[in-house]
Amino acid sequence: AQRVTQPEKLLSVFKGAPVELKCNYSYSGSPELFWYVQYSRQRLQLLLRHISRESIKGFTADLNKGETSFHLKKPFAQEEDSAMYYCASIGQAGTALIFGKGTTLSVSS
Amino acid sequence: KAGVTQTPRYLIKTRGQQVTLSCSPISGHRSVSWYQQTPGQGLQFLFEYFSETQRNKGNFPGRFSGRQFSNSRSEMNVSTLELGDSALYLCASSLFRSTGELFFGEGSRLTVL
Numbered sequence: 001a002q003r004v005t006q007p008e009k010l011l012s013v014f015k016g017a018p019v020e021l022k023c024n025y026s027y028s029g030s031p032e033l034f035w036y037v038q039y040s041r042q043r044l045q046l047l048l049r050h051i052s053r054e055s056i057k058g059f060t061a062d063l064n065k066g067e068t069s070f071h072l073k074k075p076f077a078q079e080e081d082s083a084m085y086y087c088a089s090i091g092q093a094g095t096a097l098i099f100g101k102g103t104t105l106s107v108s109s
Numbered sequence: 110k111a112g113v114t115q116t117p118r119y120l121i122k123t124r125g126q127q128v129t130l131s132c133s134p135i136s137g138h139r140s141v142s143w144y145q146q147t148p149g150q151g152l153q154f155l156f157e158y159f160s161e162t163q164r165n166k167g168n169f170p171g172r173f174s175g176r177q178f179s180n181s182r183s184e185m186n187v188s189t190l191e192l193g194d195s196a197l198y199l200c201a202s203s204l205f206r207s208t209g210e211l212f213f214g215e216g217s218r219l220t221v222l
Contacts, residue, residue, distance in 0.1 A: 032209050033209075034209040034210075043112070043213045043214065043215055044152075044199065044201075044213040045212075045213065046209075046210055046211070049209060049210070086151070086152060088209060089209075090207065090208075090209050093207065094164070094165075094206075094207050095165060095207060096142065096154045096157050096165040096167070096207065097142070097154070097207075097208070097209050097211060098154060099144070099151060099152035099153075099154075100151065101150065101151035101152075102151045102152070
């Protein structure tokens, strides 16, 4: 079965430090991968998709098929990045979007 | 455009009761998905509806059911409530089915006593 793993429940960094939120997936084919973010008291929202290869709010994520990973990175963390981050994937076409358990990012000054 | 609207926002029930939650998708969106969010398990997929038909189903017991109406509005029902059903139930809509680009509502927080 398709599975998404986020090994860290909590990641605490200082402002200006690099950030890497880890995500591994289990689907053996070519999944579609996404990062969602939930800021305090806000709705869960899409942050970025691997197919678009975009950078949103300074965040990027690269799909590594060899390591079956899709880690989220930002070179310099800001306090406003503090939020819950969910990695998600769609495996086989026609299936549902499956989420990891999420990682709370805390950025302090 | 109005976002995804879920009602009620908060509700308290007792064990054995049933509950119905409602979701109005973004105008023009035909797919509605439901997720259960808890601190321990994160977001778990319940089901997805598209054009009034259930297209995908997660690994939840039959007490959890849903439906979608012709105007794309959706409801989910949980019967014979258990303490473990306490959670935030999130609805998400999208233009297409089986897509990763979901627009979420604020959720319905269910507490079972």
